[in-house]
Amino acid sequence: MLLEPSYSPWLILLACVIACAAAYAGLEMAERARRCQRPGTRNLWCWMGALSLSGGIWSAYFIVMLAYQTQVAIRHDLPTTLAALLCGFVPALLTLHLLVRKPRSLRLCAQVALCFGLAIVAMRYGGMSAMRSGASSYWQPWLLMLSVALPVACAFAAFLLELRSAERHAQRQGAVALLLGLAITLAHVAGLAALTLAVPMGTALLTQSAADGGQLALLVGCVTLLSLGIGLWAAWGDRAQEHKVREQLQVSTLISQLDLARASLQQVAQFDSLTELLNRQGLDEALGEKIQAHRQQGTPLAVMFLDIDHFKRINDSLGHAAGDEMLRVLAERINGVLRDKDVIARFGGDEFCVVASLIDNEEARHLAQRLLLRIKEPVVLDGRSIVMTSSIGISLFPKDGESCEELIKHADLALYQSKGSGRNNAQFFSTPLKTKASFELQLEEELRNALQQDRGLLLHYQPILDLDSGQVSKLEALVRWQHPQHGLLSPERFIGIAEANGFIAELDAWVLHRACRDLRLLAETGYPQLRVAVNCSALNLGRTDLPQEVRDALASSGVAAQRLELEVTENALMGNINLAADLLQQMRELGVSLSIDDFGTGYSSLAYLKRLPLDTLKIDRSFIQDVPTSRQDMEIIQAVIGMAHTLHLKVVAEGVETPQQLAFLREHGCDYLQGYLLSQPLPLLQLLEFLHQQPTSGEPLPRLSNCR
């Protein structure tokens, strides 16, 4: 008699849930094992995964069996059941090991699917062979085959999904677990469906309710889910831990990257890119450390400021690339003279700073001498051999100062002094220097105020005689400062201060306006033909607004441009010849005349000056003063007059003090005369008196008549 079984769908569903949970736990543990570095822990995860998987398969099988209700009593033989569990565990462990390698190819997918199927089949048919009942079993072959093929196919599909899916890890793992859970449940259900039980006719059949089986199934299900839950909890804990470790690793990598970035920023911030020496900031730090060390040792330290003399000329004549090359060469030379314990920095431009550890103060002098000599050796640049010199200012720790700022400031003052005493030498800081500097500082402030409040500054005019007509035809405006304490100060005392502190433009503008205003006054008093020459500082030749300044001064005084002359020194012109040429051209277009001052003291040649739109050349007083004793000076004066005339320039002789000088100049065709022989520079009122005493056109001046 064939028995007719029935199934509890709820228990089948429970079996399915447990199978899915077991698959999920197995996958999660495979993932843990995969991420493990240590083989011991990896194996542990594999074992735990295999236990979860096989435990899940077994309890799903057990619940499916409980869902199967038939009319005969069925019990299970324990040793066979345990053997079946073991048989299932081995392929499950194999599955886990394969999963740890991650199914990357179809072949591997097929292998894992087969192992997984084997675990199910082993468990299920091992388990069924432990079944003991009074009925005989008959199997339907095709359903039997299906119960083997179905889980393998399902598992293959699941691992294929794992291989191909682009979904995020968590979703993919969920989907794979679901498919594997289905595979397990289907295998068990199909396996049962393949079985037909038969009992001899007349056997007493049971009519037992499903309640007992249901309770047991729930118990097994809960226990299984609980143990899976514990396993998963451990896996998730491990995952969180790994996450934390990874985050910590990322943070420490980030920190080390930041450190690297900070170090390279520091390199940029503390080093000069051209010479790779320390820069100002870097030196401050190094000097601070040195001071501290030397304070403890009680030994002196020298701070040396080193400035390359006339470096600007290299840039102007050979270009900036050559200038940079020169700086690199000089930096190397300085470095070569120093010892390892000394520090060198470049402060931008052509200024270097050296911090040298000393045994005694005298050592600083020797080091400075060595530096001066080494720098003076010729440098070959652009195929030319060039000799550079340098000026050095030295301050000593602790004698001249105990702090960075003090030492640097005092070395700078000493450098200023060294430049002032003819360059190419080294000077030590001294207290009188400091007194002078603070005096200078006060003078600077007072000069600024005098200029702003138009109080104390005044102009003196020195007449210039036209030797051809015998008339005073020009005046040179020379600035003075009536100081409340120091009396009348000459421009040589304060022009440098205005230049060094950036207000020479204002000072020269004041002179320009005042000179134009006075010229207007002179014109109204009866001297409409007089012209005035105004000095223009070298620094103002770099200002593009100079032409506008001149235009304003002329416009506000109503003086014609033809009556104004600008005097510029030749060194000012050589500084930046292109810019100067452009500015002078603009002045010339306005109608203003241009003269070159202090000629002969600079480095220019007449041929060079030919390029500039000049009208007059003033021979410097230093050439005139030794006439007629110095033959050489007299020859130079003759040559200059000759060449100037060839270039259609008029010639003014400055500082003429004796009739002999006048006679010599007249004889050689000089055009104008300026000097104490004619008159000292005079305030406006005295100048008017002087002009009144002048003979009318054609008559010689009484004082000069014997020289005609």
Ligand code: C2E
């Ligand atoms: P500089 O342009 O060469 O002016 C001529 C200087 O020689 C004047 O000195 C003048 O007083 C002096 N001098 C004239 N004749 C004789 C003489 O026969 N013997 C002697 N021993 N000296 C004579 P000062 O007025 O002291 O001016 C000195 C320098 O100051 C000027 O030299 C000029 O470069 C500058 N300077 C004067 N006024 C101004 C100004 O308004 N602006 C600018 N930037 N510089 C000025």
Ligand code: CA
């Ligand atoms: Ca002058």
Ligand code: CA
């Ligand atoms: Ca001069």
